[in-house]
Amino acid sequence: MKLLVEACHDQEMSLVVNHADTKNPGMFSSGDMQAEKTVVLLNSMTPLEIKHHFLLGMLGRGTGGIILVSSLMGFQGVPCVTNYSATNVYLPDLTETLHYESKTSGVEVLVLAAGAMATLRKYLREVDCSKLPVLRMSAEQFVDVALKKMGEKVFVISGIRNHNMACFSGGLWCRGWVQGVMHKLTNLVLRVQGSHAGSVLAVNSVSLSLVSLLNCCTGKRRKKR
Template identity: 30%
Template sequence: MTTSSPTRPTALVTGASSGLGEEMARLLAQRRIDLLLVARREDRLRALADELTAKYGIRAQVMALDLADPGAAAELARESEYRQLQIDFLINNAGFATYGDFADSDLGSQLDLLQVNITALTELTHRFLPGMLARGRGRVLNVASTAAFMPGPLMATYSASKAYVLSFSEALSEEVRGSGVYVTALCPGPVETGFQERANLQGSRLFSGPAQLTLLSAPEVARQGIEAMLRGDAVHVAGGLNKLQTLLPRLLPRSFMPRLIRGIQDTGNLPQGKKGRKA
């Protein structure tokens, strides 16, 4: 059995083996925050934990779990309790996308997406938020997306899942107002994390042409996310051009938005039933 440091807070980071999760773990370690790193790839988690422990003198623990498993969030909560870890920062970063026409997609992949992006995030928040409220301090950072602000043909389930994350986070932010606990939704646009390769989006105009102007690096988005969480912002959209993009649904007819987004996302060569996962 292990325990949290009596003098340092502990952050639980899901999807910590790569991309935003890995970069957020690095930033938290720099602030001398102990870590519980969660993802599917144990070898990468252990390498990261060893690196951050040696560099910053923190305690970094790992737990290899697939949050697509309906029992994973409960197992994570039980293991945290067994290790006597008091979670002060909950970073719900794990998530993945699918690409292609929904009717032609693999149903199992779509249900896994909803389990990871929505159900696991909701369950982990419900399991750890009460303890934060009882102590009168804590932070929850939920990674949403600029896709949360508009429908996303060819990524219909993903966009809908991120709309849930945004709405859920904004509602909780109001519920906990004045408690010493803060809930933040981070909404990045496309990020240089390898996400597009895993989601088979290489040919999408989301990652080429003028859209490249909105492409931010993972370290930069992670920095903005952690700073927004520490400030207690309810919502943070990473990137100035991305902020403007989120205004489009207010400026254009709602019926026009799905057609516009499809035009942006269509590669002209849609893979069927494939999925891209992170962490």
């Protein structure tokens, strides 16, 4: 966070996008506690610090926007990515309350619940997960949703398939049944990843996803102008 603040100290940030996270797949009881603390730090504490730092400047100028990216896995506890799904509960609640506090200030705050995305992260994986039964949104589609909903909504689910999944997993289906399905899907991923299942996904891969999203945002805004 210190490096980020130093890099942006002389700039007025009009749009801040936090799209970095990590997970530690596998049984929570056998996981490394330091790795789990890293998950909480990157997925919860870092967005908190980013929001607090940049929100102050935006409120002073009376304009700006903040987008946080959460996950569909925050709609229910997901076995084998236990801590990751728990940290994704925090972001929507944080954003909703900050949206209410800032709604008359000219600052727009939004949280986007993402499903599977086709980003640059796939090139950094040692295992090809492309054959898993998961439909992925493109980064361009994801960015379109975020920019179109800024100023209209505070909580957005990207894509109709993800929206339906969130509705079912969030209450229309038995939560125990949903957890069983998610457990089977997560185990499938772990089997595909093999010996890499217990390692924390590289933070660098998330950084590439963030760069991709920011580049798309810049391009879309230039076209609108």
